Amino acid sequence: MATADHRSTEVLEQLAALLEQRKGAEAGSSYVASLYQKGRAKIAQKVGEEGVEVALAAVGDDRDELINEMADLWFHSLVLLADANLTPADVLDELERRFGLSGLEEKARRAQD
């Protein structure tokens, strides 16, 4: 299994920066620019479709298929975030906040034991 390291967030940030640049590109020149042109509902639809594909891949128990479909889901989710003028950092902040909360709950539980 691959291990998480500094690349995990770097690749999200670099891809997000590229997605931001694509806002100024011609729709015919880039898949991402064509998605922006189709609009929020189309991008949201792609995220929904990719989510279903992830679920099907998970049930199929094919490791490579699951990684591929998850990459499609994450990619389209990043496009949706960019279209909404949000960044991966906004989501990472929320995950970090929740992780912090659960960490505190765990500490409190241990203190009671």
Ligand SMILES: N=c1c2ncn([C@@H]3O[C@H](COP(=O)(O)OP(=O)(O)OP(=O)(O)O)[C@@H](O)[C@H]3O)c2ncn1[C@@H]1O[C@H](COP(=O)(O)O)[C@@H](O)[C@H]1O
């Ligand atoms: N990571 C990706 C990525 N993952 C998937 N895809 C594209 O997402 C599409 C999904 O395929 P589907 O079959 O679901 O969709 P489709 O049938 O082509 O389109 P729909 O009719 O369903 O809308 C394919 O065209 C893939 O090529 C991606 N396209 C781009 N990127 C990244 O985005 C960057 C910018 O891309 P461009 O804007 O195209 O240069 C690239 O350098 C990559 O790093």
